[in-house]
Each structure stands twice: as C-alpha cells, then as structure tokens.
Amino acid sequence: MSRLIKHHLFWPGFALVALVxxxxxxxxxxxxxxxxxxxxxxxxIDILRNxxxxxxxxxxxxxxxxxxxxDLSVGAVMAxxxxxxxxxxxGSDSPGSVGTVLIAILVxxxxxxxxxxxxxxxxxxxxxQPIIATLVLMMAGRGVALLITDGFITTVTSxxxxxxxxxxxxxxxxxxxxxxxxxxxxxxVERRTALGVLTEAVGINPEASRLAGxxxxxxxxxxxxxxxxxxxxxxxxxxxxxxxxxxxxAGELIELYAILAVVLGGTSLxxxxxxxxxxxxxxxxxxxxxxxxxxxxxxSAQSPVFFAAVVVLVVLIQxxxxxxxxxxxxxxxxxxxxxITPGTEVAR
Amino acid sequence: MSTSTTEPTKPQERGTDAxxxxxxxxxxxxxxxxxxxxxxxxxxxxxxxxxGENGAGKSTLIKALTGxxxxxxxxxxxxxxxxxxxSTADAQAAGISTVYQxxxxxxxxxxxxxxxxxxxxxxxxGIDWRTTHRTAAEHLRSLGLELDTxxxxxxxxxxxxxxVAISRAMVLDARVLxxxxxxxxxxxxxxxxxxxxxxxxxxxxVAILFVSHFLDQIYEISDRIxxxxxxxxxxxxxxxxxxxxxxxxxxIGRELDELEAISVSAERAIDRTVAPVIKAExxxxxxxxxxxxxxxxxxxxVGIAGLLGSGRTxxxxxxxxxxxxDTGTLSVHGKVTRLSTxxxxxxxxxxxxxxxxxxxxxxxxxxVAENIMLGIQARRGWLRKVRKQEQDAVVAEYIKALGVRPAxxxxxxxxxSGGNQQKVLLGRWLxxxxxxLxxxxxxxxxxxxxxxxxxxxxxxxxxxxxxxIFISSELEEVLRLAQRVAVMRDRRQIGVLESSAVDVDGVIxxxxxxxxxxxA
Numbered sequence: 122m123s124r125l126i127k128h129h130l131f132w133p134g135f136a137l138v139a140l141v142x143x144x145x146x147x148x149x150x151x152x153x154x155x156x157x158x159x160x161x162x163x164x165x166i167d168i169l170r171n172x173x174x175x176x177x178x179x180x181x182x183x184x185x186x187x188x189x190x191x192d193l194s195v196g197a198v199m200a201x202x203x204x205x206x207x208x209x210x211x212g213s214d215s216p217g218s219v220g221t222v223l224i225a226i227l228v229x230x231x232x233x234x235x236x237x238x239x240x241x242x243x244x245x246x247x248x249x250q251p252i253i254a255t256l257v258l259m260m261a262g263r264g265v266a267l268l269i270t271d272g273f274i275t276t277v278t279s280x281x282x283x284x285x286x287x288x289x290x291x292x293x294x295x296x297x298x299x300x301x302x303x304x305x306x307x308x309x310v311e312r313r314t315a316l317g318v319l320t321e322a323v324g325i326n327p328e329a330s331r332l333a334g335x336x337x338x339x340x341x342x343x344x345x346x347x348x349x350x351x352x353x354x355x356x357x358x359x360x361x362x363x364x365x366x367x368x369x370x371a372g373e374l375i376e377l378y379a380i381l382a383v384v385l386g387g388t389s390l391x392x393x394x395x396x397x398x399x400x401x402x403x404x405x406x407x408x409x410x411x412x413x414x415x416x417x418x419x420x421s422a423q424s425p426v427f428f429a430a431v432v433v434l435v436v437l438i439q440x441x442x443x444x445x446x447x448x449x450x451x452x453x454x455x456x457x458x459x460x461i462t463p464g465t466e467v468a469r
Numbered sequence: 470m471s472t473s474t475t476e477p478t479k480p481q482e483r484g485t486d487a488x489x490x491x492x493x494x495x496x497x498x499x500x501x502x503x504x505x506x507x508x509x510x511x512x513x514x515x516x517x518x519x520x521g522e523n524g525a526g527k528s529t530l531i532k533a534l535t536g537x538x539x540x541x542x543x544x545x546x547x548x549x550x551x552x553x554x555x556s557t558a559d560a561q562a563a564g565i566s567t568v569y570q571x572x573x574x575x576x577x578x579x580x581x582x583x584x585x586x587x588x589x590x591x592x593x594x595g596i597d598w599r600t601t602h603r604t605a606a607e608h609l610r611s612l613g614l615e616l617d618t619x620x621x622x623x624x625x626x627x628x629x630x631x632x633v634a635i636s637r638a639m640v641l642d643a644r645v646l647x648x649x650x651x652x653x654x655x656x657x658x659x660x661x662x663x664x665x666x667x668x669x670x671x672x673x674x675v676a677i678l679f680v681s682h683f684l685d686q687i688y689e690i691s692d693r694i695x696x697x698x699x700x701x702x703x704x705x706x707x708x709x710x711x712x713x714x715x716x717x718x719x720x721i722g723r724e725l726d727e728l729e730a731i732s733v734s735a736e737r738a739i740d741r742t743v744a745p746v747i748k749a750e751x752x753x754x755x756x757x758x759x760x761x762x763x764x765x766x767x768x769x770x771v772g773i774a775g776l777l778g779s780g781r782t783x784x785x786x787x788x789x790x791x792x793x794x795d796t797g798t799l800s801v802h803g804k805v806t807r808l809s810t811x812x813x814x815x816x817x818x819x820x821x822x823x824x825x826x827x828x829x830x831x832x833x834x835x836x837v838a839e840n841i842m843l844g845i846q847a848r849r850g851w852l853r854k855v856r857k858q859e860q861d862a863v864v865a866e867y868i869k870a871l872g873v874r875p876a877x878x879x880x881x882x883x884x885x886s887g888g889n890q891q892k893v894l895l896g897r898w899l900x901x902x903x904x905x906l907x908x909x910x911x912x913x914x915x916x917x918x919x920x921x922x923x924x925x926x927x928x929x930x931x932x933x934x935x936x937x938i939f940i941s942s943e944l945e946e947v948l949r950l951a952q953r954v955a956v957m958r959d960r961r962q963i964g965v966l967e968s969s970a971v972d973v974d975g976v977i978x979x980x981x982x983x984x985x986x987x988x989a
Contacts, residue, residue, distance in 0.1 A: 315846045315854040318839050326832045332791060332823060333897065334812040334847040393834050 129387050132439040133402040136385070140409045140431075141165075144416060151416060160289040164412055170294035172408045173286070174199070174355035174372065176401065177303055179379040181348030183400045184307070186383050187324045188341045189392030190244055190251035195352040195379060197262025198236050199372030202229040202356030204266040207275045207366035210282060222281040230353040236262070237349020241342030255345075259376070266368035275366040286361035296358055303351060308397050317395075320344065324392030382407055385435060406435060486549070488513050488644055488676045489534065489565070494543035496529055503529040506543065507702045509695055511645060516667060516677045518687045518708075521697035522720055522777055522913075522942040527680055530697065531647055534678075535567050536560035548644070566638030567647040574622055574634055581605035581618030584636045608636045612666045628659035632666060639670075646670060647678045652686055664690050682778030683959065684713055684981070696720055713981040714974075717776070721942055721977075737932065739769045739952055744803035746905045746936040747819065749788060752797035758783040760796055761962035763938075763955055765905060770927065770937040772947035772968065774976050775957030781940050782824055783960065785907045788938070789821035790814035802904075815848060820898035824910035824940070826887065830894045833883030837873065838864040840882045840893050844901040867896030872922050888919025895923060899930070906930070907938045912946060924950060944973045956980055 125131060144151040144164075154163035178195045185192045206229035213221045236258060243254035288295040311317035322330045323337045330337055352372070360366050384390060385406055386399025410431055414424045437443050489511035496504040504526045511517050521527050532538045534545065536554030544551050547563045554560045557567075574583045582589075584605035589596040602618040609616050614632055622630060631651055638646050648667070652660050667690060671677055681687055687694070694711055696703040696719045703719045711719075745764040753760035758780045765771045775781040787794040790808035798805050801817045808814045811821065823829035832840055841864050846855060855863070864878045871892040873885075882893055891911055898906055908927065912920040928950055931937050941947050947954055948968050955965045956979050963983045966976065 313854065314851050315849070316851040318835065318843075319846065319851050322832045322835060322839075322843055325834045326828075328829045329823075329832050330843070330847075332811045332821060332829055333843045334810075334815040334901075335843070336812065336847070336850075340851070 133386050136435045137402050137406050144413050161292050168408045168412050169297045172404050173296035173300045173358050176300040176404045177351040177355040178375050179382040179400050179404050181351040182379040183383050183395050184344040185348050187320050187395035188344050189324050192348045193255040193376045194258035196372030196375045197259050198233050198352040199356030200263050200266035200368045202233045202353035203360035203366040203371050204269040205229040205232050206357050207277050210277045210279050211275050216279045219281045226357050229357050233353025234350045237346035241345030245338045245341035263368050270366055282361050286358050490546040492544045495541050497541050502700050505700045511676045513674045513676050515692045516679055516690050518679050518691035518694045525697040526700040564644035566641050566643035568634045569649050576623035579619050580616050583622050628655050645676045649680045714977055717977050717981050739766050741766050748800040750798050752787050752794045754795050759961045765936045767936055768934045770931045770951045772951030772954040773940045774954050779957040780960035781957045789819050818904040820903035821907040822894050831882050831890050836879050837882050837893055838878035841896045844897045888915030905936045909940045944976050
C-alpha cells in the first residue's frame with residue numbers, strides 16, 4: 122500500500138478517479154455508455170474525444186518543460202495550422218476528396234513544424250528565455266492566421282475533414298485514436314531511444330550534460346519542433362470539430378491548460394524528470410472537470426470559479442507539504458498525546 | 470597579543486571584547502559534516518581573514534553567522550548576547566552585514582536609492598527623495614567616495630558597486646562587515662581603493678571579516694587569520710606570527726594515514742620520446758589565465774598544485790573544451806587541434822571531471838546507471854541507445870571496479886554520499902574509454918576510504934597507459950601519484966617540477982614564494 126502511494130502516478134490517478142466517482146454519485150447517468158449506429162456514446166466517450174487537442178499540446182509541452190522550457194505559442198500555432206489547412210481545402214476544386222484533406226493536413230502540420238523550429242532556434246541557439254521566445258509567436262501567430270484567412274472565419278464542407286474530429290473507428294471516436302497514437306509514438310521514441318534520458322539530463326543539469334558531451338542544442342530544439350508539430354495536429358482537430366478556421370478562438374488559452382495538465386501529471390516546471398502517463402492523466406482530469414461543469418449544470422457565470430476551486434483541491438492533494446501535515450495529524454491522533462509541538466518526532 | 474579573550478565583560482571596548490563569538494558551532498548536511506565544533510572570534514576594529522580551501526567550511530561559517538543556515542549545535546553570541554538567527558534579516562538587525570562576491574543590490578536603481586533602500590527618510594508626501602539622496606551622498610563621502618547619487622548603479626564599475634554595497638551596510642549600522650571575495654574581479658587600483666575604505670571602517674571600530682584567495686592581499690590588509698580545514702578549526706593566528714608558507718601548510722594540511730600504503734606510482738619511468746597525449750603551448754585566456762605550457766605523455770600522471778583561484782581549474786578547462794582559449798595552441802597526439810566543446814574533446818578521448826561535483830558533475834535526479842552511461846550515450850547520440858544488457862554489464866563493471874556503495878544501479882545518484890558520487894563520475898568518464906583523464910579535485914570532501922579507492926584506481930589506470938592530469942589541494946596526494954607537478958599561483962603557471970626532486974615543503978615553498986608580489 123505504501124509503495125502504491127509513493128508511485129508518482131498515485132495522486133494524479135487518485136484525483137481522476139475521485140472526480141469520476143463524484144460525478145457518478147451526483148448523477149449515475151455519467152458513466153452510462155450507449156450504442157447507436159455501431160458507435161459508443163456517453164460522457165466518458167466524449168471526454169476521450171474532446172481531450173484530443175489538449176492531449177497533443179500537453180504531450181509536446183511535457184517535453185519542452187522537461188528541458189526547463191515552456192511553449193506559450195501552441196494556441197497560436199493551432200490557429201495557423203487550422204487556417205492553412207482550411208484555406209487549402211476551401212481553395213481546392215474537390216474539398217470533399219480524401220487526397221485534398223490529407224494534403225491540407227500535411228501542409229498545416231508542416232507549417233507548424235517550421236514554427237516549432239523557429240521557437241527552438243530562438244531558445245536553443247540564440248539562448249533567449251523560453252517564455253519570451255515563444256511569447257513572440259504566441260502574439261504574432263494569430264495575426265499570421267488572420268492574414269491567411271483574410272480576416273474571415275473560413276468555413277468548409279468536407280466529409281473527410283469532419284471525420285477527423287467527429288468520425289468513429291471501431292465504435293470509438295477517431296480523435297481518440299489520434300491522441301493514443303501520438304502518445305504511443307512519443308513514449309516509444311523517448312523511452313526506446315536514449316532521447317528521454319538525455320532530455321532529462323539536459324533539464325536536470327545543463328552544465329553537467331554539456332561537459333558529458335550531450336548535444337543540448339539539438340535536443341532542446343527538437344522538443345520545440347515536436348511541440349509545434351503536435352500543436353499543428355491539434356489545430357487541425359479543432360478546425361475539424363467546428364469545420365471552420367477561427368484565428369481568434371482556436372486554441373485560446375490552451376497553452377495554460379496544457380501547462381496545468383503537465384503539472385497535475387507530476388512533471389515539475391523546474392524541468393528534468395517527466396512523465397507522459399502523468400500528462401495523459403492530467404489532461405483527462407481537466408477534461409473530466411469540464412464535462413462535470415456541463416453535466417452538473419453549473420451556470421456559465423459560476424463555472425470558472427468552480428473550475429478553479431477543483432483545480433486548487435487537486436493541486437493540494439498532491440502537495441508534499443499537505444501530505445506531511447496530514448501524516449502529522451494522523452500520527453498525533455493515533456499517538457493520542459494532546460500537546461505535541463509541531464516538528465517533534467513522534468515515536469512509532 | 471592575547472588570542473582568545475572569552476570573559477564576557479562590558480561591550481564596546483575596542484580591541485578587547487569580541488563582537489562576534491562563535492563557540493563549538495556544528496552544521497551538518499545530509500552525509501557531510503560541514504562544520505565540526507568550530508570556534509570563531511571577531512573583535513571590533515580588526516580585519517580578520519578567514520582562510521581555507523574550498524570545502525573547508527568558510528562559506529558555511531559565514532552563512533551560519535548571517536542567518537542563512539541554522540546551527541545544529543554550538544552558540545553564536547553578538548556583543549555578549551547569545552543569538553539564534555532564523556533569517557538573514559535577524560542577522561542584519563543584530564548588526565551583521567555581508568557584501569558578497571556577486572553584488573546583491575538592485576542594478577537598475579540609482580546609487581542613492583540602493584544605499585538607502587528600505588531606510589528612506591519620509592516626509593509628508595511619502596519618501597523625501599531630496600533628503601534620501603543627500604544622506605546617501607554623506608554616507609558615500611564618509612567612505613571617501615564622491616558619486617552622483619542619481620546615477621544608475623549598473624553604470625558604475627564592479628568596484629564602485631562594491632563600495633556602494635559597503636555604504637549600504639553602514640546605513641544599516643553594521644558592527645560586523647563580512648566581505649566574501651570582494652577583490653576577485655577588481656584591478657590593482659580598485660583593490661587599493663577598497664582597502665582604503667576597509668581601513669577607514671576598521672579605525673571606526675567596525676569588525677571586518679575578509680575572505681580572499683589572494684595571499685598578497687591577505688597579508689596586506691589583515692590583522693588576524695583564522696584557518697579552517699575540512700570543517701574543523703585549525704587555529705587563530707596574529708598575521709605576524711604566521712608566515713605565508715606556514716599558512717599554506719595549515720590550509721592544505723597533512724594526512725598520514727592508509728593512503729601512504731598506496732604504491733608510489735610517482736617513481737615510474739615515463740617514455741617521453743613518443744608524442745604527448747596532449748601538449749599545450751602558451752594556452753591562455755584573457756582575464757582568466759596567463760599563457761601556460763603543459764604536456765602529458767601516455768601513462769603519465771601530471772599533478773597541478775596551487776591554491777583555489779590560482780588558475781589550476783581555469784587551465785584544465787581550456788584543455789578539455791569546457792572553455793575556449795584565446796591564445797596558444799593545443800596538440801593531441803602531436804596534431805594541432807582546436808577543442809571548442811567538451812563533446813569535441815570527448816571525441817578526441819579527453820575526459821574532464823569537474824571539481825564542482827554537484828553543479829557540473831552528477832545529474833542528481835537520474836540513477837547511478839544513467840549517470841554512468843551518460844558519457845557513452847551522449848557520444849553515440851540519442852538514436853543509438855546502448856542495449857539494456859550491454860548497459861547492465863558496463864554499469865555493473867564500474868560499480869564493482871570502483872566500489873560504489875550502495876551497489877544499486879537504480880538508486881538516484883543524488884542520494885549517494887559525496888565519495889560514491891565521485892566514483893560514479895569516475896565510472897562515467899572511464900566508460901568513455903579516455904586517453905587523457907582530467908580530474909579536478911576528485912577526492913575533495915570525501916571520506917578516506919573512498920579517497921584511497923580513487924587514488925588506487927587512478928594509479929592503476931596510469932600504469933596501463935592512461936594519461937592523467939590530477940588536481941588536488943592535498944599536495945601529498947599529488948606528489949604520491951604524479952611524476953611531474955605543474956605549480957600555479959595567481960592565475961599563472963610558475964613552473965613544472967619533477968616530483969621525485971621535491972617534497973611537500975619544497976612545493977609549498979615554491980607555491981608561496983616564487984614570483985611573490987606579482988599582480989593578481
């Protein structure tokens with residue numbers, strides 16, 4: 122039991138389970154899953170589907186944060202990617218063909234990769250502080266997206282594009298498969314190659330890594346490229362969901378939610394050790410919470426406060442200081458000695 | 470001159486009563502005894518030098534005195550009253566001010582604002598700026614400094630900023646002023662100016678604790694010296710009773726222990742007809758190290774002797790790509806090479822183990838195995854991960870060969886003791902199969918057992934043909950291992966000695982006297 126509690130995923134997992142249980146107790150319908158036309162429906166399925174954009178962004182963010190960095194530009198990159206992809210589909214003669222949509226997605230993601238290279242170049246080669254370096258693109262990106270769409274919200278009609286966010290495969294949302302695949306590929310690459318451990322080494326102790334011959338520049342640049350590419354795919358999914366490229370609303374505030382997810386998952390903002398599984402749980406916590414707000418019918422005026430309150434709770438149950446205090450409290454009760462001053466060792 | 474007046478009499482009698490009295494101060498960090506029952510006395514109107522090599526406990530003592538660390542046992546009395554400092558603010562309130570090497574003022578504020586920060590005179594409409602600047606100017610003038618207090622602090626030289634920091638300490642009405650390496654980035658004239666100010670303060674009855682690695686300056690300014698070594702007090706001396714050579718001996722210390730048993734590798738004959746593994750000719754860097762020459766042959770151990778700050782670390786960092794030299798040439802196996810990064814050097818099979826184990830050596834949150842593999846893996850690149858079985862074999866080999874305790878490859882390296890961390894690092898570098906191994910203070914702050922293990926391993930590897938550069942503050946260690954010893958002083962190489970021709974005293978003499986009086 123104590124080993125279970127010490128596992129780094131215990132508290133994030135606990136928070137997620139607690140959230141699901143609370144929802145189910147409040148309204149048992151929450152975990153009901155129904156089958157319609159061979160596809161599964163229900164709140165849990167919605168959560169898995171709606172998680173996709175944030176999951177991709179948070180995945181990239183995890184790697185960036187592991188190198189002591191941060192990528193604020195992900196939301197703007199989503200907007201650019203969506204704008205590029207939808208402009209291509211909109212301008213095409215056959216917006217409904219799979220080929221057109223595939224090319225549009227590839228170009229959208231490709232542009233995002235280039236934006237990632239830009240971020241990575243500023244951070245790793247020019248040594249600009251990550252928060253400033255990515256702030257540049259955060260602010261400029263939406264402007265670029267607006268230029269691409271001529272200031273309009275580009276809407277398209279295209280079944281293959283619609284499938285990306287709304288389609289089903291084997292009864293499950295296609296978007297779910299996208300993020301599962303991304304998580305699987307990134308996890309495999311990080312852990313089966315030496316990339317993961319070298320990334321952590323650079324994040325934990327950059328100078329020691331440099332003296333050990335680690336090519337920190339390339340590794341750091343790479344994380345921003347991956348972050349950019351994943352944000353690009355997230356932008357495509359977002360656009361597919363609303364079938365429009367909205368330069369202002371696409372990925373709005375997603376950088377902050379992604380950072381929150383990474384932290385909830387147990388990866389320290391100070392860099393170093395990272396947990397992809399933790400980030401997955403972190404995103405699911407946030408997404409479940411958003412569903413909870415809808416599901417419990419919290420009014421839109423109350424929802425931000427409700428959201429914040431729950432996040433504070435989740436953060437608190439993970440805080441080591443709270444664990445210590447709780448342990449001391451339990452020990453004091455069980456020792457049944459009323460007046461122990463704080464800090465005194467209690468005999469076990 | 471009596472050296473320890475401990476009877477608690479009335480305060481404020483210059484020269485006799487201690488303003489600071491530390492008794493039996495002990496500070497423990499996980500796995501390290503940083504200070505072991507140290508006594509320290511500071512009297513009003515004296516400049517007291519605190520001497521010791523890195524890791525001797527100087528900065529720990531200062532931090533105990535300034536409230537950064539709390540003491541585990543022992544007492545600190547200020548002006549006869551026992552105090553427990555729980556923060557730096559406590560210490561400041563008790564009249565203890567510190568001017569650090571890196572100045573901790575606000576560079577973007579004006580000189581006057583910095584001097585008066587937090588103590589600005591107030592008028593009806595908030596802070597009275599005119600009086601603030603006038604008072605600041607008065608404080609500065611009392612230190613012999615004519616400055617426009619409206620100018621921005623960062624527009625002044627480091628020396629002036631340091632004097633501003635001292636003025637600020639005076640505003641706080643400090644009775645104790647701690648100067649931690651104040652002269653390391655000053656030129657000769659600036660040092661003179663600083664010393665004039667220090668003397669003025671001393672004559673006003675301020676007690677000054679002075680830390681510097683420059684012996685010339687210590688002898689120029691100090692009245693009294695306290696020497697620490699390995700966290701213990703060696704002694705307190707009046708400056709006239711302690712000649713330079715003796716001071717150095719006391720700082721470095723002698724250890725007559727099991728280390729003597731290590732086969733004297735120094736007497737091995739070295740074949741110097743082949744090309745040296747590395748040859749440095751006139752390698753230097755402006756403001757860091759004057760041009761130096763050094764060559765190391767296969768199987769040879771070359772020691773570098775010199776106090777901290779003498780340029781010994783600076784020299785080897787130029788040989789391994791950690792820093793870039795701006796003069797001179799480097800040849801590896803007879804071929805002129807430019808080593809611009811540590812990676813470059815590792816490709817040429819030159820490995821460098823930094824003296825700063827925590828900041829530049831271990832990757833604390835990674836495991837022992839990951840730390841050992843880091844060098845190899847970095848060279849192979851991220852795509853070609855060393856296979857698990859191969860990793861296990863390499864890691865097991867070095868854990869065994871070097872005697873890492875606990876012998877658990879999955880333990881976080883940050884949880885190991887200093888000696889075992891050092892062994893893990895040695896394993897990392899040896900795993901890269903180096904031809905030249907540069908070890909900067911590999912045995913500092915580690916226990917005698919681990920020290921002997923490391924020395925034995927180094928001697929053994931050299932016998933098998935590895936070229937080694939070995940830096941240590943412990944001259945016995947250097948002389949026991951090395952065939953030749955390069956002696957450094959004040960960022961200059963002052964000579965290379967055959968170790969068979971000298972003993973420890975000979976090296977100390979050489980270190981302390983050759984080129985004495987030269988500008989730091």
